Structures are given as C-alpha cells and as structure tokens.
Amino acid sequence: xxxxxxxxxxxxxxxxxxxxxxxxxxxxxxxxxxxxxxxxxxxxxxxxxxxxxxxxxxxxxxxxxxxxxxxxxxxxxxxxxxxxxxxxxxxxxxxxxxxxxxxxxxxxxxxxxxxxxxxxxxxxxxxxxxxxxxxxxxxxxxxxxxxxxxxxxxxxxxxxxxxxxxxxxxxxxxxxxxxxxxxxxxxxxxxxxxxxxxxxxxxxxxxxxxxxxxxxxxxxxxxxxxxxxxxxxxxxxxxxxxxxxxxxxxxxxxxxxxxxxxxxxxxxxxxxxxxxxxxxxxxxxxxxxxxxxxxxxxxxxxxxxxxxxxxxxxxxxxxxxxxxxxxxxxxxxxxxxxxxxxxxxxxxxxxxxxxxxxxxxxxxxxxxxxxxxxxxxxxxxxxxxxxxxxxxxxxxxxxxxxxxxxxxxxxxxxxxxxxxxxxxxxxxxxxxxxxxxxxxxxxxxxxxxxxxxxxxxxxxxxxxxxxxxxxxxxxxxxxxxxxxxxxxxxxxxxxxxxxxxxxxxxxxxxxxxxxxxxxxxxxxxxxxxxxxxxxxxxxxxxxxxxxxxxxxxxxxxxxxxxxxxxxxxxxxxxxxxxxxxxxxxxxxxxxxxxxxxxxxxxxxxxxxxxxxxxxxxxxxxxxxxxxxxx
Amino acid sequence: xxxxxxxxxxxxxxxxxxxxxxxxxxxxxxxxxxxxxxxxxxxxxxxxxxxxxxxxxxxxxxxxxxxxxxxxxxxxxxxxxxxxxxxxxxxxxxxxxxxxxxxxxxxxxxxxxxxxxxxxxxxxxxxxxxxxxxxxxxxxxxxxxxxxxxxxxxxxxxxxxxxxxxxxxxxxxxxxxxxxxxxxxxxxxxxxxx
Numbered sequence: 001x002x003x004x005x006x007x008x009x010x011x012x013x014x015x016x017x018x019x020x021x022x023x024x025x026x027x028x029x030x031x032x033x034x035x036x037x038x039x040x041x042x043x044x045x046x047x048x049x050x051x052x053x054x055x056x057x058x059x060x061x062x063x064x065x066x067x068x069x070x071x072x073x074x075x076x077x078x079x080x081x082x083x084x085x086x087x088x089x090x091x092x093x094x095x096x097x098x099x100x101x102x103x104x105x106x107x108x109x110x111x112x113x114x115x116x117x118x119x120x121x122x123x124x125x126x127x128x129x130x131x132x133x134x135x136x137x138x139x140x141x142x143x144x145x146x147x148x149x150x151x152x153x154x155x156x157x158x159x160x161x162x163x164x165x166x167x168x169x170x171x172x173x174x175x176x177x178x179x180x181x182x183x184x185x186x187x188x189x190x191x192x193x194x195x196x197x198x199x200x201x202x203x204x205x206x207x208x209x210x211x212x213x214x215x216x217x218x219x220x221x222x223x224x225x226x227x228x229x230x231x232x233x234x235x236x237x238x239x240x241x242x243x244x245x246x247x248x249x250x251x252x253x254x255x256x257x258x259x260x261x262x263x264x265x266x267x268x269x270x271x272x273x274x275x276x277x278x279x280x281x282x283x284x285x286x287x288x289x290x291x292x293x294x295x296x297x298x299x300x301x302x303x304x305x306x307x308x309x310x311x312x313x314x315x316x317x318x319x320x321x322x323x324x325x326x327x328x329x330x331x332x333x334x335x336x337x338x339x340x341x342x343x344x345x346x347x348x349x350x351x352x353x354x355x356x357x358x359x360x361x362x363x364x365x366x367x368x369x370x371x372x373x374x375x376x377x378x379x380x381x382x383x384x385x386x387x388x389x390x391x392x393x394x395x396x397x398x399x400x401x402x403x404x405x406x407x408x409x410x411x412x413x414x415x416x417x418x419x420x421x422x423x424x425x426x427x428x429x430x431x432x433x434x435x436x437x438x439x440x441x442x443x444x445x446x447x448x449x450x451x452x453x454x455x456x457x458x459x460x461x462x463x464x465x466x467x468x469x470x471x472x473x474x475x476x477x478x479x480x481x482x483x484x485x486x487x488x489x490x491x492x493x494x495x496x497x498x499x500x501x502x503x504x505x506x507x508x509x510x511x512x513x514x515x516x517x518x519x520x521x522x523x524x525x526x527x528x529x530x531x532x533x534x535x536x537x538x539x540x541x542x543x544x545x546x547x548x549x550x551x552x553x554x555x556x557x558x559x560x561x562x563x564x565x566x567x568x569x570x571x572x573x574x575x576x577x578x579x580x581x582x583x584x585x586x587x588x589x590x591x592x593x594x595x596x597x598x599x600x601x602x603x604x605x606x607x608x609x610x611x612x613x614x615x616x617x618x619x620x621x622x623x624x625x626x627x628x629x630x
Numbered sequence: 631x632x633x634x635x636x637x638x639x640x641x642x643x644x645x646x647x648x649x650x651x652x653x654x655x656x657x658x659x660x661x662x663x664x665x666x667x668x669x670x671x672x673x674x675x676x677x678x679x680x681x682x683x684x685x686x687x688x689x690x691x692x693x694x695x696x697x698x699x700x701x702x703x704x705x706x707x708x709x710x711x712x713x714x715x716x717x718x719x720x721x722x723x724x725x726x727x728x729x730x731x732x733x734x735x736x737x738x739x740x741x742x743x744x745x746x747x748x749x750x751x752x753x754x755x756x757x758x759x760x761x762x763x764x765x766x767x768x769x770x771x772x773x774x775x776x777x778x779x780x781x782x783x784x785x786x787x788x789x790x791x792x793x794x795x796x797x798x799x800x801x802x803x804x805x806x807x808x809x810x811x812x813x814x815x816x817x818x819x820x821x822x823x824x
Binding site for chain 2: 450451452455457458459467500520521522525526529568572573574575576577579580581584593597598
C-alpha cells in the first residue's frame with residue numbers, strides 16, 4: 001500500500017541524513033548530550049509528522065481495474081475498483097447500495113455502512129480520485145454477500161445468500177442476506193410454480209423445504225446457474241398466486257391460492273426513480289436488465305395451445321406515458337391454459353434491433369391496429385424505438401429498430417378472463433456516458449424540491465398557496481427539461497414527502513452529482529412587502545456563484561411577472577453557515593427562491609402552470625449556459 | 631569516522647528503524663480521520679467586560695434603515711444586574727419582545743453553557759417548532775436572532791437548539807439543526823460573560 005511505501009521512503013531519507021551529516025552530528029555530540037537528545041527528538045517528530053501527514057494524500061491511481069458483478073450484472077463505476085498493492089480489492093463505497101445498504105461519512109471521519117437489515121459497522125477507507133474506496137470483499141461479506149474473486153479475469157462476483165425458504169399455510173417466504181430481484185411464474189403439465197431468485201447463491205446443497213399446504217406436493221431448491229437460485233413448487237392442482245413483496249427485497253413473499261394470478265410487478269419501470277442510487281445507470285437499468293428472462297431448463301414440453309399449436313398475436317400497442325420508458329404491449333389470444341409463456345428477446349447490433357419472438361405465434365392483428373397500419377412509430381420524433389416491423393415469414397416475430405442503446409425487460413401476465421396472455425416489453429434508454437465538459441449531456445443534476453410532507457414551507461394568504469407544492473411542480477418541470485437536454489436528473493423527492501436538509505445533501509454526495517439545484521419560494525414578514533426571485537450561492541464559492549449568475553440572468557429574460565432580484569450569498573441569510581443543502585454539497589450548488597408566496601402577484605404566477613414551465617425552462621437554460629461556458 | 635562512532639550510529643539507526651516499523655504497524659490499520667471543515671465565525675471573540683445589566687437582542691424591523699439582510703435590528707433591553715445567567719435572561723427577553731421573530735408561545739425550558747467547550751444548549755418548548763409559521767426568511771430570522779443574541783457572550787461559541795429536550799432535523803426545512811451552529815459575533819456590541 002502507498003502508506004507503507006511512503007514510510008519506507010521516509011526511513012531511507014532518515015538513514016541517509018544520519019550517514020551524510022556525521023560532522024554535524026559529531027559537533028553536536030561534542031557540545032552536549034542534551035542537544036543530541038533534542039536533535040533526535042526533533043528528527044523523530046518530523047518523521048512521525050511526515051508519516052501521519054502522508055496518510056490523507058491521494059492514493060496512487062488504480063493499478064489494475066477490477067470488474068464487480070452484482071445481481072448477474074457488471075456494476076458501473078466512474079472510478080473502477082482496483083487491486084491495491086497489498087492484494088486487497090478496493091471499490092467505491094457506493095457499491096453497498098447495490099446490496100440495499102447505505103453509507104455515511106460522519107463528521108468525526110468514520111465511514112459507517114448500514115446494511116439493508118439495519119445493521120451498522122464502520123469501515124476503513126482510502127480516498128482515490130475523490131471517491132471513498134473500501135476493501136470490497138471484507139465489506140461485502142459483512143453485508144451478507146457470498147464473494148467470489150476470480151483473479152485471472154479480475155472479477156469479483158457478489159451473490160446474496162439464500163437464508164430461509166419455507167411455506168407456512170398459504171404464504172411462501174424466502175429470505176436472502178440482502179435485497180435481490182426475483183421472478184415468479186407458473187407452468188403446467190405438470191402444474192408447477194417457479195421462483196427464480198437472481199444474483200443469489202444457494203449455500204447449502206439443494207434441500208427440501210418444509211411446507212404444510214395441501215396443494216403443494218413437493219418443494220425443491222437448486223442453483224439454476226451461477227447467478228440464479230430456483231425454487232420449484234410441484235402442485236397437485238392449478239393454483240393462483242399473488243406476489244406481496246416489492247420488486248427488490250430480502251424477504252420475498254408469495255400468497256398462494258389467492259384469487260389473482262400475476263407476474264412480478266414491474267413497478268420500478270413505471271416511474272423515474274425518485275432517489276438517486278448511483279451516478280451511473282445502476283439503479284433503474286440494473287433492475288431492468290437483471291429481469292431479462294433466464295434460460296429455462298425445465299420448460300421443455302410446454303407447447304403452446306395444444307388444439308392448434310399456434311398462438312395468435314391479436315394486438316400490439318405502443319406506450320410512452322412515462323418519460324424515457326417505452327412499452328410494447330403484445331396480447332395473444334387463446335385459452336391461457338396449456339399455453340406456456342415461452343418467448344425469446346434478442347438484442348443485436350448493426351443494425352441496432354430488439355427482436356421479440358413468441359414461440360409458435362402468428363400475427364392476427366385487426367386492421368384497426370395503428371401499429372400495423374403505420375409500421376413506423378412516427379408520433380415520437382425522438383423515440384428510442386424508431387420503427388417496428390415483422391420478421392420474415394408468417395411467424396409472429398416483432399422487430400424493433402432502435403436509435404440508441406437500451407436495456408429492456410419482459411413481463412407476462414394472464415388476461416383477467418383467461419382469454420390470453422399479455423406480454424409487456426419495457427424499454428429504457430441507457431443513460432449516455434458523460435459528454436464533453438462543456439455539454440450538459442450525461443451530467444448528473446440533483447433537482448431538489450424544497451420542503452414537503454409535514455414541512456409545508458411558506459404558506460400564503462390561503463392554505464392552498466403552499467411553497468411545498470410549487471417547488472415540487474417546478475422541480476418536476478425542470479427534471480423534464482433536463483431529460484430533454486440529455487442530462488441525468490435525479491430528484492430528492494418526487495412526491496409530497498418530508499426529507500430533512502441533511503438527507504437532501506446526503507443524496508447529492510451519494511449520487512456524485514455534477515450540479516445541485518434546490519427550488520424554493522420565500523415569504524416576507526408583511527403581506528406584499530417583497531417580491532422577486534433570488535438565486536443563492538454558497539458563501540463566496542466562485543463556481544456556485546457563476547452558476548447562480550447564469551441562472552439569475554436566464555430568469556431575468558423569461559416573460560413572467562416575477563421580477564428578477566439577482567444573486568446573493570447564502571451567508572446573507574444564515575451568517576457564517578449558509579443554507580444546509582448548499583453547505584453540505586460537494587458539487588456546484590445553488591438555491592433558487594422563485595418568488596414570494598405572500599405576494600399576491602408572485603403567488604398567482606407561482607401557481608400558474610404556464611409560468612411554472614417558464615421558471616423551470618429559465619433555470620434549465622441558465623444551467624446549460626453555465627456548462628457551455630466552462 | 632571512528633569505529634565507535636560508527637557502532638553508535640548503527641545502534642541509533644536500529645532504534646529509529648524499530649520505532650518507525652512499530653509506527654508503521656499501528657498506522658496501517660488506522661482509520662483515516664478527515665476533520666470536518668472549520669466553521670468560520672464572522673469576527674473574533676469580543677473582550678470580556680463586567681456585566682452591566684444590558685443585553686442586546688435582535689428583533690424584526692423590516693423597514694428600519696439599520697436592519698440587516700434578514701430584517702433584524704439590535705435592541706438593548708435591561709435585565710437584572712445581579713443576573714446569574716445573562717444568557718438565559720437575554721433569550722427570555724428575545725422571546726417576550728413584541729417584535730421578536732420567535733414563534734408565539736415559545737418558552738425557554740433550559741439553557742446550559744459548557745464553559746470548557748463554549749457550547750450553549752438551548753432547550754425550547756414544543757411551541758418553538760409547532761408554532762413556526764413562515765418561510766425561509768422567517769427561519770433565517772429566528773436562527774440569526776438566537777445566534778446573534780448569544781453571540782454577545784464571549785464564553786458562547788456555538789449553540790445547539792433542542793425542542794422539548796430533543797434534537798430536531800430542522801425548524802423550517804432549510805437549515806440543519808442536528809449539529810450546533812456557531813454564534814454570530816457583532817463587534818459593535820459590548821461583550822460580557824454570561
């Protein structure tokens with residue numbers, strides 16, 4: 001390690017000094033032994049100080065980059081894990097979030113990691129390229145992971161341990177050592193229920209699982225492949241099931257024999273992730289790609305509809321109701337019974353395409369189907385899916401042309417009346433790599449909607465005039481503007497939730513964001529005594545001030561009745577400390593007070609959705625101008 | 631260099647090397663301590679003078695030309711010259727003053743000053759949080775008035791605000807109150823020990 005190298009170097013310096021200055025030493029010896037003693041103490045002090053001062057110096061850059069695989073997928077890092085000189089693998093502490101954990105750098109310098117189960121421990125770290133690097137294997141083991149270090153391929157694979165699997169009455173419980181993704185589906189002939197637990201390691205050899213349910217004849221566990229543990233429930237009769245745990249959890253819960261059959265909810269795909277998980281496309285996209293169907297080993301013999309052997313694709317719909325998420329919904333007809341959900345989805349390059357193929361299917365679309373008529377998705381100019389067409393022959397192969405790199409997931413569900421199966425192909429654009437320094441493309445921007453939940457912020461002349469709802473509305477619009485501009489915005493809150501000032505800046509630190517923009521509205525002592533928007537920067541930080549100036553300048557050019565009041569240091573409001581969210585943010589951070597809620601004219605404007613759009617656009621343009629001029 | 635002198639050197643080198651390796655051993659596992667960034671206080675601590683019965687509190691006067699950026703002005707009030715705790719008297723005066731920024735109904739439950747660290751722990755009743763109304767400006771005014779009022783006492787460097795004996799995240803959602811805040815020194819005011 002660099003510390004020991006530094007120490008060796010200093011020892012050598014000291015020895016050389018001792019040898020090459022004998023005359024000095026001798027003369028000192030002659031004067032008095034006291035002086036000599038003093039000199040030794042001084043040398044010792046200087047050397048000791050040098051050793052300790054050397055500790056916080058930046059570590060040497062990565063010597064050998066290491067890949068980290070969690071949940072079957074390589075974790076993306078801005079600063080790669082590396083093998084340190086002493087052979088230990090160091091990784092950015094952010095990786096604990098992939099295991100459902102969190103971390104916090106305390107003011108006393110301790111780095112405290114908290115597991116998904118709430119257990120905390122402190123970990124040693126070094127600072128490499130401004131990232132807190134911790135010993136990967138030790139930390140992962142302390143978080144309950146089984147670790148596998150492949151030195152030849154420089155790859156560390158982390159897997160959760162299957163800790164418990166049992167069926168109590170109608171509830172199947174599966175506990176893992178940290179939160180994982182999973183997939184549940186039912187098969188017939190014979191009737192079975194499969195639970196695939198991704199990125200998990202079956203510690204003990206496959207064993208039977210205790211159960212007490214009349215519909216279940218046997219439960220088996222096994223390691224399906226390196227990454228997947230499969231639980232197979234053999235059933236005596238077809239039963240319905242309901243997943244009652246979140247998409248990623250360390251306690252999978254399945255209610256058997258309930259009225260509705262459903263596959264794992266794809267809930268996280270429905271919304272933009274409200275909390276930053278990582279600066280890289282880890283959070284959202286990791287969850288998506290890890291749900292790519294697992295190669296099946298036991299599905300043979302499950303042929304489609306036995307009457308005809310053919311599955312009819314009766315409808316295809318295209319949805320883009322959530323920004324950046326594109327859904328292709330494919331509905332097949334025919335009795336669900338006897339129909340397996342076997343399908344293939346293959347991503348290919350040049351040309352960039354996603355091919356979706358339902359086994360033994362044909363197209364049987366009605367003429368009113370818009371996709372069939374249009375062929376190309378034309379209403380979305382910038383859609384990541386630039387076209388849709390059918391594969392060769394009469395088969396029901398669906399081919400999607402892609403304009404940019406994507407990740408995808410497939411979920412299946414029986415139609416409620418058992419008349420067919422609905423396949424939902426969810427496609428999300430992978431976040432672009434950080435662009436050139438003077439472009440907003442790929443930059444991570446924390447959009448912080450001030451106040452929320454029990455903290456309403458300033459309230460105007462009526463309770464309906466409420467700061468927390470204005471800040472959220474403007475923040476959401478700003479997020480949309482930033483997505484359009486190619487940035488990677490993350491929101492501290494995307495609904496009416498209370499978040500403490502400390503947690504807000506903690507999110508910024510965790511996300512390694514490039515910029516932090518906090519949206520607030522103000523209120524004065526006397527109704528209508530003040531008006532205008534002000535952009536605050538921290539202390540006299542030049543970068544923050546530059547961004548504040550640029551945003552204030554941009555806000556002064558938009559056509560809304562709120563006048564622009566320029567920029568101010570946050571020390572004006574909180575002398576000596578400034579705003580907590582700005583003080584604790586390591587990145588370029590500003591706080592925009594968009595207007596006064598207790599000014600009738602400002603409040604009218606703040607509540608108006610068109611004016612809100614203008615304010616958001618003004619802030620986004622100010623940020624872009626600032627970045628462009630860097 | 632004589633043989634003896636050389637021997638002497640070798641011994642000393644051995645000793646030094648031993649100390650270094652011993653140090654290297656304990657330094658290796660040491661947790662790297664990153665000190666928190668220093669919090670700057672706007673002016674040096676004022677000179678201590680005998681308590682004269684006057685305390686300065688900071689109250690809201692938006693229209694006064696003397697008002698600072700948060701609309702606060704210094705106001706001198708008289709308390710008992712024999713006061714055992716001028717800091718307590720000053721906070722109580724701040725709370726009861728008509729133009730105070732303090733939330734209505736707030737009571738000072740307890741004030742404790744650690745003379746060795748200069749930390750004042752000020753415990754307000756729940757009304758401090760419950761009756762808080764207003765926005766970022768009002769939050770700034772309240773915190774500034776407390777920090778500046780206590781800043782006149784040379785022996786108080788930092789203040790930890792509690793509500794009903796407990797730390798709170800924040801008063802109005804903008805400033806973090808989980809850690810102490812530095813007091814604000816104002817050199818124009820006379821200083822006294824509390």
